[in-house]
Amino acid sequence: xxxxxxEVLQVDLFPFLSVLACLMGSLMLITLSxxxxxxxxxxxxxxxxxxxxxxxxxxxxxxxxxxVTDGQKRVRVPWALAKANGGNNDTAFGELLRTMKADRRNHxxxxxxxxxxxxxxxxxxxxxxxxxNLRYGHWPIAQSRSVSLKIEEPEEGGGHG
Amino acid sequence: MGKRRRSAVLVQLDSLxxxxxxxxxxxxxxxxxxxxxxxxxxxxxxxPWVDTEAKLEPTWVLCQGGEVIPLKLDPVVKRMLxxxxxxxxxxxxxxxLEWWQQQHDENELIEVxxxxxxxxxxxxxxxxxxxxxxxxxxxxxxxETVGQPSSxxxxxxxxxxxxxxxxxxxxxxxxxxxxxxxxxxARERHFRIGWQPETMNWPxxxxxxxxxxxRRGGPLGGxxxx
Numbered sequence: 001x002x003x004x005x006x007e008v009l010q011v012d013l014f015p016f017l018s019v020l021a022c023l024m025g026s027l028m029l030i031t032l033s034x035x036x037x038x039x040x041x042x043x044x045x046x047x048x049x050x051x052x053x054x055x056x057x058x059x060x061x062x063x064x065x066x067x068v069t070d071g072q073k074r075v076r077v078p079w080a081l082a083k084a085n086g087g088n089n090d091t092a093f094g095e096l097l098r099t100m101k102a103d104r105r106n107h108x109x110x111x112x113x114x115x116x117x118x119x120x121x122x123x124x125x126x127x128x129x130x131x132x133n134l135r136y137g138h139w140p141i142a143q144s145r146s147v148s149l150k151i152e153e154p155e156e157g158g159g160h161g
Numbered sequence: 162m163g164k165r166r167r168s169a170v171l172v173q174l175d176s177l178x179x180x181x182x183x184x185x186x187x188x189x190x191x192x193x194x195x196x197x198x199x200x201x202x203x204x205x206x207x208x209p210w211v212d213t214e215a216k217l218e219p220t221w222v223l224c225q226g227g228e229v230i231p232l233k234l235d236p237v238v239k240r241m242l243x244x245x246x247x248x249x250x251x252x253x254x255x256x257x258l259e260w261w262q263q264q265h266d267e268n269e270l271i272e273v274x275x276x277x278x279x280x281x282x283x284x285x286x287x288x289x290x291x292x293x294x295x296x297x298x299x300x301x302x303x304x305e306t307v308g309q310p311s312s313x314x315x316x317x318x319x320x321x322x323x324x325x326x327x328x329x330x331x332x333x334x335x336x337x338x339x340x341x342x343x344x345x346x347a348r349e350r351h352f353r354i355g356w357q358p359e360t361m362n363w364p365x366x367x368x369x370x371x372x373x374x375x376r377r378g379g380p381l382g383g384x385x386x387x
Contacts, residue, residue, distance in 0.1 A: 013174035020181040024188055031192040046206045056208050110208045115334030118358035137210035140337045140358065149208075 043146045046110075050151050056110045057096055058149045060141070061125050063117035068092040069149065079124060087128055100134055108135035115143050217353065219329035220321050222314065222343065224336035225361050228301040229343050230270065231317035234367060237266070237273050238291055247289060247369065251279060254289065270313065272296050276366065290368035304339045308346045318350050327353040333360040 048056055060067040066082050068075045075092035082093040100107040109129055113121050118140075129136040141147055223230040241261065248257050254277045261275040271293050278288040295301065302312045309315070321328070328347045332340045344354045 013178050017174060017178055017181055020178070020185055024181065024185045027185065027188040027192055031188065031195055034192070035195050044206065046208050048208055058208075108210045110210070113358055115337070118332075118334050118360065121358050135210050137208055138356075139208075140332060140334075140340065140356070142337060 047150045060112045061117040062114040111138040112141040217327040220326045224332045229314045292364040294363035323351045330356040331359040
């Protein structure tokens with residue numbers, strides 16, 4: 001009787017390797033584009049040392065709406081509503097103004113101005129802040145750049161001048 | 162002669178497959194790490210407020226069209242008016258205008274000339290003032306050159322007094338990055354800074370008859386200010 005030849009099960013790994021190589025390339029591309037995107041358009045985080053006498057309230061002006069930020073909460077208020085009744089209204093901006101007016105010495109408004117808001121900033125938000133005798137600061141910010149506020153706790157034993 | 166048997170080269174792909182799988186795992190790990198720590202790309206800055214009580218006079222510097230243009234208009238106007246005061250008759254004003262057109266100061270960065278808006282029904286001028294614009298043949302500083310010791314901006318700062326003046330920038334939307342560099346340069350020289358968003362159209366008019374306008378802004382002070 002002829003001896004039966006043993007069959008060897010051979011797995012060809014070549015297609016598996018192609019898929020893996022392709023997957024690795026795609027993942028690297030995704031990673032690089034994500035990191036590159038973040039690096040080219042970084043979020044500007046404004047760090048302010050915790051100071052109960054100088055509490056900043058951050059808003060962003062784009063020419064027609066004012067974005068009121070409160071921690072993670074962001075509320076966009078059209079200027080027509082925000083300025084109603086001299087800022088004494090029920091919008092998020094109105095509430096912010098009331099908070100600030102109740103304690104003017106310890107609170108201040110910080111306004112980021114987008115390029116689209118350059119044309120009317122002085123006659124709108126800046127005028128209102130001046131008329132309401134609010135303490136305020138302002139700085140320009142690129143149209144698409146995101147900004148956030150970080151209140152930094154003072155380090156133990158360290159002060160700043 | 163027997164047929165020669167074809168020899169097959171067998172490549173063992175197991176090790177390569179191990180390496181590849183491991184690499185994919187590493188790349189996945191890096192990707193997850195990058196997503197989770199995406200907020201690491203932050204620029205830490207301070208938020209200074211406008212110091213409306215500062216007793217400093219603004220010295221205007223324009224950040225327009227990607228150029229820094231120091232503007233010392235008042236000294237030029239004062240010097241011209243000292244040489245030839247503003248007349249109060251129609252004839253005198255016309256002569257004054259003609260005289261001003263002939264004045265050229267090579268040392269100035271801006272060219273300034275007078276204008277008179279006369280009421281056609283009488284001698285009383287409706288408005289008298291100056292028009293000015295940057296000289297076209299001057300190469301003003303850009304974002305690359307503004308911090309260099311030989312720049313026009315730094316020369317201009319050296320003529321200003323940080324105890325009496327603050328640098329007020331008039332910035333157009335295309336010059337935000339330029340403002341950052343110019344403001345840093347001025348702060349390093351102990352100047353306080355302020356800014357206003359403004360796009361200049363040339364030539365610009367400055368009335369000599371109007372009173373002081375509504376004061377807006379001032380140097381930035383408080384946290385982050387100097």
